[in-house]
Amino acid sequence: MEAQEAKQLIHQFDLRTKHNQMSIGVLATGHVVALYLGQRLPVGTKLGGIITEMGRASYLADTEGIHDFRLEQLPLLYPTFGSSDMRRPALMVRQENGSEVLDLRFQSAQWLDQVPTPAALPALRPMPVAEASGLALTLADEAVGVTVTLFIEADATHDTFAQHVVIKNTGHASLHVTRALSWSWDFLSDQADLITFSGAWGREAQPVRRALEPGLQGVDSMRGASGHGQQPTLVLAQPHADWQQGAALAANLIYSGDFLAQVQVDMHQNARVQLGLNDWQFDWTLTPEASFTTPQAVIALGTSGLRTVSHHFQQLYTDRLLPAVFAKQERPLVINNWEATFFDFDEKTLVALAKKAAAVGLERFVLDDGWFGDGRDDETTALGDWWPNEAKLGGLDHLIGQIKKLGLDFGIWVEPEMVSPNSHLYHDHPDWIIRDPHHTPSLARHTYALDLGRVEVQDHLIKVLNALLDEHDIDYVKWDMNRNLTDLYTPALPAERQGELRHRYLLGLYRVLQAVTSAHPQVMFEGCAGGGGRFDAGMLAYAPQIWTSDDTDAIARLGIQRGTSFIYPPQALSCHVSMVPNQQTGRTTPLATRAAVAEFGACGYELNLLACDETTLAQIKAEVSAYKPLRKTLQMGQLDWLAVYDDRNEYAWQKLDATTLIIDHVNVLAQPNTAMKRLKALALPEDSLWQAADGKIYPAEYLMAVGVAIAKPQGDFVSQRWVFKRVK
Structure with a gap:
């Protein structure tokens, strides 16, 4: 077989959304290639020339025994280890003899009315059959006894693609999967910038942008x-x-655990993009006929700026990922007692705080840490003992009753994945923590991590959490996780399967969350992990909002919320107005600015209303009163970031729905002798008219081309808001 014959397409599969297309090809050799990912092409467009017209540039020529055939030049769809493709594989499987060589070739393809969801993992909800389009593409290495099925979905409504992979052992001996990514795609160019979102506790989701480079x-x-x-x-x-x-x-x-998001630029200026489980310490045993399923990866693309892909993700996750009952429900205004009382509270204090909250118009009271066990008065005790400290609370049901008489919903904080050494749970089950038998386990934040990979631990958590919610009239649960995993060993698995522990922890977590949330569909869950330490789509499948960061400083939150909202819908970002000076930064910011920034997402208050003077309480009441009529637009309206004159000192964004346009602007530091500029709105409906608060009416074209004038700030950290109602 000559190279040109080997590179001929014998199959081309086109998955199409409203504006985009993903095309996959099968060569005469059986290799499966990533042909095209971009804007839609005319139906029937043949793409084989992308492969056959490829110029010669390679080191390993004449591979596969075919003259002038170069596997490392080809854009392979799901590459493996051991061939003459010398780039990072998407899949690695170790056989009994230690070999990791795997040669996947095309076996079959099936068009699907509906793509199945990944087993035991959070995923997009299935689309209606009439809107669904999917492909099950199966590759195999019959010599090793492995089949790999890529389940690929095209969502025309949201202009997105999704993929997960099922690896099956079809042989007679056990195999070890040591790398199994969810998505891999080879682009025949490296002319792009890579943007990732990095940071630290209190500085989450900061965008980092750099040009792709070799390696x-x-x-x-x-x-x-x-x-x-x-x-x-x-x-x-x-x-x-x-x-x-x-x-x-x-x-x-x-996914909510260890992951890898990577680009490799090869010596031919091609870019291999890969996303999936981190293969560090990963080793999954596949017995004969067993399967392993990867998490689902979601891909969005567009040609009209970063806003296009951001909007695709926000709308997709609202419609198909967040729990449906809460996804488009306006979020109540929360008062959380943590910054008001910390651990030092009793029933009288909590009820007094709730009365103040009701008086200023807040709607949900959340009891944070310190309510449970025999005496949770600091961080060192009782975690894991999920029963009310009746003496401290005066009876949980009695407390809930008093708060609900004030017209407030009631929520509660838990941290179920961890346990205090000084607790009944640890005393009864010291073997339930993740620890190595030869070393003293590491305490972190005075806790150990429970081994959620064990069914008995999962069953215990399901039982006690369901009991808590069955026995008490609770509307909301804040699910926290305040430490990472250390001492990674479990006696529940043999030595050769310890590499499964990290992923099994997540599978256990998801089982618990699924069991508890499905048993109590009326209870809203909020995720938290010491702030934004687990703000991801996996958690959003169970918790329709997540605490965005422990840094509640309004100015610091601007960048955090901007980065987080690139993928996730604003109503999923839990954002609170907190005390000043701020605990994390020491900054004192005006209440109006703190409110404007918190109202970007699911707004709440986390300050000591009992210590506020009457002037401050009146200001809070006025802010709350002004916010409620705008809440639907602020939480569910389409988000756009607006161009500003000085992007190092200004942030501006708009929220838009069918009836309302809201523009917010925050100026960080005042500067002398400057003339403030104008803000231009984005993407307003053509020929629409918009009425400002002063009664003036503006055409959409005026607001987009001329914009609104920013008043010169007098002082630092000043915010401004413009509200327009559509009149045509």
Whole structure:
């Protein structure tokens, strides 16, 4: 077989959305190639020339025994280890004899009315059959006894693609899967910028942008959680692309644990993009006939700036990921007692705080840490003992009754994945923690991590959490996780299967969450991990909002909320107005600015209303009163970031729905002798008219071309808001 014959397509599969297309080809050799990912092409467009017209540039020529055939030049769809493709594989499987050589070739393809969801993992809800389009593409290595099925979905409504992979052992001996990514795609160019979202506790989701360069680049997590320091997301953008112009592609993993988001640029200026489980310490045993399923990866692309892919993700996750009952429900205004009382509270204090909250118009009272066990008065005790401290509370049901008489919902804080050494749970089950038998387990934040990979631990958590929610009239649960995984060993698995522990922890967590949330569908859950340490799509499948960061300083939150909202819908970002000076930064920010920033997402208050003077309480009441009529637009309206004159000192954004346009602007530091500029709205309906608060009416074209005038701020940290109602 000559090279040109070997590179001929024998199959081409086109998955199409409203504006985009993913095309996959099968060569005469059986290799499966990533042909095209971009704007829709005319139906029936043949793409084989992408392969056959490829110029010669390679080191390993004449591979596969075919003259002038170069596997390492080809854009392979799901590459493996051991062939003459010398780039990073998507899959590695170790056989009994230690060999990791795997040669996958095309076996079959089936068009699907509906793509099945990944087993035991959070994923997008299935689309209606009439809107669904999917492909099950199966590759096999019959010599080893492995089949790999890529389940690929095209969502025409949201202009997105999704993929997960099922690896099956079809042989007679056990195999070890040591790398199994959810998505891999080879682009025949490296002319792009890579954008990732990194940071730390209190500085989550900061965008980092750099041009692709030869070698490996990207982010990952090895903490047992997606992490404060990184997001399971990568973006490729044209070098000139910004929010409003240029082509971009983004990929996000629906998973809450260790991940890898990576781009490899090879010596031929090609870019291999990969996303999935982190293979660090990963080793999954596949017995004969057993299967392993990867998390789902979601891919969005567009040509009208970064805003296009951001909007695709926000709308997709609202419609198909967040729990349906809460996804489009306006979020109540919360008062959380933590910054008001910390551990020092009793029933009288809590009820007094709730009365103040009701008086200023807040709607949900959340009892944070310190309510449970025999005496949870600091961080060192009782975690794991999920029963009310009746003496401290005066009876949980009695407390809930008093708060609900005030017209407030009631919520409660839990941290079920961890246990205090000084607790009944640890005393009864010291073997339930993750620990190595030869070392003293590491305490972190005075806790150990429970071994959620064990069914008996999962069953216990399901039982006690269901009992808590069955026995008490609770409307909301804040689910926290305040440490990462250490001492990684479990007696529940044999030595050769210890590499499964990290992923089994997540599978156990998801089983518990699924069991508890499905048993109590009326209870809203909020995720938290010491702030944004596990803000990811996996958690959003169970918790329709997540605490965005422990840093509640309004100015610091601007960048955190901007980065987090690139993928996730604003109503999923839990944001609170907190005390000043701020605990994390020491900054004193005006209440109006703190409110404007918190109202970006699911707004709440976390300050000591009992210590506020009457003037401050009146200001809070006025803010709350002004917010409620705008809440639907602020939480569910389409988000756009607006161009500002000085992007190092200003943030501006708009929220838009069918009836209302809201524009917010925050100026960080005042500067002398400057003339403030104008803000131009984005993407208003053609020929629409908009009425301002002063009664003036503006055409959409005026607001987009001329904009609104920013008043010169008098002082630092000043915010402004414009509200327009559509009159035509």
